[in-house]
Amino acid sequence: MTNIRDLAREAEVSVTTVSRVLNDHPYVAEDKRRAVQDAITKLGYIRNQTAVQLSTGQTKTIGVMLPYVDHPYHAAILHGIAQCAFEEGYRFLTWQTNYIASHEQTVLQALAQREVDGLIVVSHSLPVDEILRYEQYGPIVFCEHHEDVSSVYINHYTAFQSGLKTLQSFGHTQIGICLGRPDSTNSRARKQAYQDTVSPEDTSWIYQQALTIEDGADIARQWSNQSCRPSALLTASDHVAAGIILELRKQGYRIPEDLAVIGFDGSDLAVVLNLTTVAVPYETIGRQAFFIAISDNWRDHPQIEIPTALLSGLTAVKVKE
Amino acid sequence: MTNIRDLAREAEVSVTTVSRVLNDHPYVAEDKRRAVQDAITKLGYIRNQTAVQLSTGQTKTIGVMLPYVDHPYHAAILHGIAQCAFEEGYRFLTWQTNYIASHEQTVLQALAQREVDGLIVVSHSLPVDEILRYEQYGPIVFCEHHEDVSSVYINHYTAFQSGLKTLQSFGHTQIGICLGRPDSTNSRARKQAYQDTVSPEDTSWIYQQALTIEDGADIARQWSNQSCRPSALLTASDHVAAGIILELRKQGYRIPEDLAVIGFDGSDLAVVLNLTTVAVPYETIGRQAFFIAISDNWRDHPQIEIPTALLSGLTAVKVKE
DNA sequence: TTGTAAGCGTTATCAG
DNA sequence: CTGATAACGCTTACAA
Secondary structure (H helix, E strand, C coil), X not given: XXXXXXXXXXXXXXXXXXXXXXXXXXXCCHHHHHHHHHHHHHHCCCCCHHHHHHHHCCCXXXXXXXXXXXXXXXHHHHHHHHHHHHHXXXXXXXXXXXXXXXXXXXXXXXXXXXXXXXXXXXXXXXXXXXXXXXHXXXXXXXXXXXXXXXXXXXXXXXXXXXXXXXXXXCCCCCEEEECCCCCCHHHHHHHHHHHHHCCCCCXXXXXXXXXXXXXXXXXXXXXXXXXXXXXXXXXXCHHHHHHHHHHHHHCXXXXXXXXEEEEEECCXXXXXXXXXXXXXXXXXXXXXXXXXXXXXXXXXXXXXXXXXXXXXCCXXXXXXX | CCCHHHHHHHHCCCHHHHHHHHCCCCCCCHHHHHHHHHHHHHHCCCCCHHHHHHHHCCCCEEEEEECCCCCHHHHHHHHHHHHHHHHCCCEEEEEECCCCHHHHHHHHHHHHCCCCCEEEECCCCCCHHHHHHHHHHCCEEECCCCCCCCEEECCHHHHHHHHHHHHHHCCCCCEEEECXXXXXXXXXXXXXXXXXXXXXXXXXXXXXCCCCHHHHHHHHHHHHHCCCCCCEEECCCHHHHHHHHHHHHHCCXXXXXXXXXXXXXXXXXXXXXXXXXXXXXXXXXXXXXXXXXXXXXXHHCCEEECCCEEECCCCCCCCCC
16 A cells, blocks of 8 residues: 655655645645655555544544434434535444444444544433533534533424414314323423423323334224323324324224324325424434534534424314314 | 553553553453553543554444435435444444435545445446446445446346236236336336336336436326326335325325336335335345445455345235226 | 654564 | 564654
8 A cells, every 4th residue: 555655755755745735735846746746646645544533633523323324304314414524524423322322332432432523412312411421522412402412403392382282273172192202301391391281181192102103003093992082193203193094094083083193203204194294304403413513612512493393284174163 | 642551651561461451362461451451440541443443454434325315225224234333343434425426436535545444335326337446445335236246236127027017917908117217227127127028019108217206296297197098007116106196196096996006115105105015125235235345255246136025005906807 | 845753542573 | 471663654843
């Protein structure tokens, strides 16, 4: 492998000069510059990035911690990160954690080991303080809201509230919700919105552990077996909404007449099923998170709230008198 | 940042011994090993990966070139790669190219610059020989079939043929197809399967540039405006199938009575819409590609064909006599 | 404008 | 079993 010293010998200059040419530094005579460039093509030189990284102490790489790369909204965040990273000359390493704590530790370790300049935490199961202990090694940006932490997030409280109020404005009084992981920050905020906005007498209308299409189908069966059931449901995701709708239709129920359903995410599924849904600009979240991760004001713990929007579909309409 | 030399000083041994302890080498006396370990905890030492990489000449990282991280099937391949990479102690860098040639060049450059030990090309627009020129720098594994190239792929010819034969077995004689990027390897194989299997008189039943849900809707409109139209359609992806079905239902047509539709991919969309589809195990493709990329027999250009399976749904059924 | 030489933090060779 | 010491390939004071 030809290196910078071979180049120097070939071009009859010093390694410093070669390095200067390589990095477009000023103060290099035109003839020497050309000599170096000739040497580069003649010897087929290719710069070794690892050596650059060791020398500069920067990797120009940021790490991304997420549970599943193939979940639509995580992938959408990744998309935003990918766009900006490329534009800014950065690379990104992705770690899929499956929400396993030890896997998340590995990612934090990578930051400590200088494999990445910074970290974007899309979602996590480790306690926040434990993650923050690694902030001494570089910026850590969350895609969820936490106090005293760099984060780009949507307000799950107001987002859920907008869904609930929409259902109320349609005349619904018996409203239920689906929540994902029971003790996640997001679920807590959503539940709070539910309690504040709907103040339900019956807590059996909170369906937990709603993550997949299959979970949705389960919930639908649960619903149809209940003696006292809600007339409207704000779900945790479009996937869950899809599962509910499909199972209920299979059982002969009509949507939204028998049950009004609102999804969450604004995914492809919502388009296909004409779902009413709370649309989340995940790509924007990724973009903003990236820029915080590479900016030097990350120590101020900037917080950026990204607005959501209710997207009208056909699965939730006004109740007829 | 404390380094291996500080450790040596603290433990009163040589750097070599420290390195041996760090790498679990044999031939280290128990007392010295312990002394080093104590120094590590006392000084809060964390190994610098970049230095290891420079010294060993290995990055334990593989690169992934793909057009879009958030397209379901590419994400599924990524998922497979992510699983294996983690298990094997590897990391992976993802580059989203948007099929832009210059972006793809950047990725190849990264391989040449030793940023990654190997490359998995999920999909590309650059000519294969141009990509292969970089094989001198490390393994390049394709997720598409090409001659004399390491690859893990599905046989688009037989996969498409299975879809077409299914339609024929249902009594359809007027069959059309949708193709994605016109001059991709995959599209060519699919078109060939169409010509060999259906031998259509009318070539106006080949719908090009079918990639998204919206493209599907366009095709549906095109179809409904045709005087002579197919009774069945094998589409390029579940997304396209979804677009077609939704638009057609909106126009009052019935699926599969007015038009039988088969999707491709076996995605979530297929589940939601009860699509008949050609299911592709994308995750498996990712896993296998990864293992070729890190194995040392990649120079033999191993080729692995992954089988597909027809998944029955409700959008293509037997034509009534 | 140019060059010398000292890092960056490891690993690996080779002699003890 | 242990330790000097030379790589790995680049950047960057500092000096000229």
